[in-house]
Amino acid sequence: MLEIRSVSKTFNPGTPNELRALQAVSVGVEDGSFIVIIGTNGSGKSTLLNAVAGSFCVDSGLISVAGKDITSWPEHRRAKLIGRVFQNPFSGTAANMSIAENLALAAFRGRPRRLGWSLRRGLLDTLRDRISELNMGLEDRLKNPIGSLSGGQRQALTLLMATWLRPEVLLLDEHTAALDPKSADQVIALTDTIIKRDTLTTLMVTHSMQQAANLGDRLLMMHRGRIIQDFHGAEKKRIRVNDLLARFEEVRRAELLDQSAADMLRRAYI
Amino acid sequence: MSLLLGALTLGFIFSLIALGVLISFRIFAFPDITADGSSTLGAALAAMLLVNNVNPVLATAAGFAGGFLAGAITGILATKCKINGLLAGILVMTGLYSVNLHVMGRSNVSLLGSSTLSTYAERMGIALTHGRNLNVMRWEITPLEASLVAASFLLVVVAGAVMYLFFHTNLGTAMRATGDNSEMVRALGVNDENMIILGLAVSNGFIGLGGAFLAQYQGFADVQMGIGMVVWGLASVIIGEALVGTRQLGLVITGAVMGSVLFRLMVAIALRLGLNPNDLKLVTAVFVFVALVAPKLLKRPNLLKPRPSHA
Numbered sequence: 001m002l003e004i005r006s007v008s009k010t011f012n013p014g015t016p017n018e019l020r021a022l023q024a025v026s027v028g029v030e031d032g033s034f035i036v037i038i039g040t041n042g043s044g045k046s047t048l049l050n051a052v053a054g055s056f057c058v059d060s061g062l063i064s065v066a067g068k069d070i071t072s073w074p075e076h077r078r079a080k081l082i083g084r085v086f087q088n089p090f091s092g093t094a095a096n097m098s099i100a101e102n103l104a105l106a107a108f109r110g111r112p113r114r115l116g117w118s119l120r121r122g123l124l125d126t127l128r129d130r131i132s133e134l135n136m137g138l139e140d141r142l143k144n145p146i147g148s149l150s151g152g153q154r155q156a157l158t159l160l161m162a163t164w165l166r167p168e169v170l171l172l173d174e175h176t177a178a179l180d181p182k183s184a185d186q187v188i189a190l191t192d193t194i195i196k197r198d199t200l201t202t203l204m205v206t207h208s209m210q211q212a213a214n215l216g217d218r219l220l221m222m223h224r225g226r227i228i229q230d231f232h233g234a235e236k237k238r239i240r241v242n243d244l245l246a247r248f249e250e251v252r253r254a255e256l257l258d259q260s261a262a263d264m265l266r267r268a269y270i
Numbered sequence: 271m272s273l274l275l276g277a278l279t280l281g282f283i284f285s286l287i288a289l290g291v292l293i294s295f296r297i298f299a300f301p302d303i304t305a306d307g308s309s310t311l312g313a314a315l316a317a318m319l320l321v322n323n324v325n326p327v328l329a330t331a332a333g334f335a336g337g338f339l340a341g342a343i344t345g346i347l348a349t350k351c352k353i354n355g356l357l358a359g360i361l362v363m364t365g366l367y368s369v370n371l372h373v374m375g376r377s378n379v380s381l382l383g384s385s386t387l388s389t390y391a392e393r394m395g396i397a398l399t400h401g402r403n404l405n406v407m408r409w410e411i412t413p414l415e416a417s418l419v420a421a422s423f424l425l426v427v428v429a430g431a432v433m434y435l436f437f438h439t440n441l442g443t444a445m446r447a448t449g450d451n452s453e454m455v456r457a458l459g460v461n462d463e464n465m466i467i468l469g470l471a472v473s474n475g476f477i478g479l480g481g482a483f484l485a486q487y488q489g490f491a492d493v494q495m496g497i498g499m500v501v502w503g504l505a506s507v508i509i510g511e512a513l514v515g516t517r518q519l520g521l522v523i524t525g526a527v528m529g530s531v532l533f534r535l536m537v538a539i540a541l542r543l544g545l546n547p548n549d550l551k552l553v554t555a556v557f558v559f560v561a562l563v564a565p566k567l568l569k570r571p572n573l574l575k576p577r578p579s580h581a
Contacts, residue, residue: 089455104443105447108458111459113443
């Protein structure tokens with residue numbers, strides 16, 4: 001259970017670049033729920049994920065995972081409960097270290113690191129099994145540096161790493177946006193499989209209306225730091241790409257209306 | 271011959287400093303220049319304890335501990351206090367100059383007549399050879415020289431092996447990953463700031479250990495002896511990378527030791543050929559500069575080749 005209660009965050013407060021990225025956002029996420037988040041550019045969807053992950057301190061509000069108030073926890077402490085995949089394939093893995101070493105690091109997510117040998121034999125065997133499930137032929141390249149792999153392969157491995165120990169919450173931040181269409185499809189299929197297999201509580205940000213329509217059991221639409229739409233259950237199932245595009249067009253028109261109304265008022269009164 | 275053996279011994283001792291620099295500069299990509307102070311601190315602590323008849327092993331361990339502490343302070347300044355890494359190193363190095371003077375009580379301490387690891391090694395060498403000169407490939411080697419080379423070689427093998435093993439433990443792997451991608455290690459629940467603090471501590475521990483050995487080998491500790499250590503260490507690391515590449519940690523460690531020995535040999539030869547010792551540090555600095563810049567020039571061949579004319 002992930003709970004986000006009236007969380008606000010303003011970047012660069014009091015400057016011309018002030019950005020009210022999150023404005024009293026509240027979401028309650030049931031255990032095992034897979035939420036897809038879409039939104040216009042700068043709507044705060046990635047900021048919401050980063051707030052949960054602890055990349056920064058929120059200005060106000062409360063975040064709790066599995067009944068624990070983690071609002072003031074530093075990022076590395078939250079990692080015990082949270083698995084993450086980033087948009088940039090370079091962010092989730094250590095390029096100069098081998099595939100096996102990267103996964104061995106993930107096998108200790110949130111646990112104290114002591115002087116035990118990192119690539120234990122038992123672990124290596126498990127690694128090989130689970131990597132071969134990816135069907136990417138990587139199980140024979142465990143000793144190769146991860147930097148030598150393609151973006152799609154790296155994202156697949158990052159996904160495996162984030163879910164190696166079952167996280168209370170999985171955060172996916174446009175994790176296929178930087179991939180070519182074929183790799184993106186592969187990674188999305190893998191994502192869906194893993195989430196369903198382990199019934200992971202998931203927040204996934206995406207730019208793809210296709211993914212938003214097809215994946216998950218709940219859909220949040222964000223705009224200007226607020227959640228403007230929340231589709232559940234049967235409603236979510238009915239949603240098609242065209243419905244989403246229409247809803248975005250509506251938001252855009254409302255925006256234009258705001259703009260033209262402001263201009264009109266300005267002309268009339270200033 | 272004794273010139274060669276001396277260079278070899280010094281090369282092995284200095285390779286501890288190279289290993290320390292390898293940890294900070296290469297594994298953590300942290301430009302840590304605490305080394306200039308922490309090597310002297312290691313030497314000063316060991317020397318003072320030896321003069322006061324403390325067991326040489328304990329005195330040497332104190333050198334490691336002193337360096338470890340100095341590195342930890344640099345790490346804390348850089349992470350918890352958010353001071354630029356280079357500046358953090360400068361602050362600690364500068365502060366250590368006074369600390370070292372206080373430790374020694376004067377600007378240098380002679381170890382003449384104290385029992386040190388060097389005298390241990392020499393005594394053992396004489397016992398093993400019954401005081402006779404060794405004959406290696408028709409070269410006469412005195413047992414004193416032989417025992418020092420052997421002892422320093424043994425120390426380096428142990429230090430290199432410990433470092434290799436350490437960086438393959440769960441903790442050491444997390445440290446290497448911190449230098450590679452700190453965003454990722456945070457997402458995997460590692461406190462990257464603590465990793466940097468501990469990493470710099472271990473790095474300067476090695477350097478303090480090198481300082482302690484150096485003092486015992488040359489028979490004195492001097493408050494100025496640390497100047498240039500970072501650049502020497504870096505030169506060794508760079509030579510090592512040129513020799514064996516950067517792909518595997520085991521190779522990189524071996525390379526740094528080889529680089530250190532090679533560098534000392536080159537210095538010995540250059541001095542023998544008449545290089546003014548005053549110019550040594552300038553030559554080293556220029557060497558490191560060239561080694562850092564040359565690969566970039568080689569990657570842009572159009573700088574070296576004449577440009578094709580479009581006329």
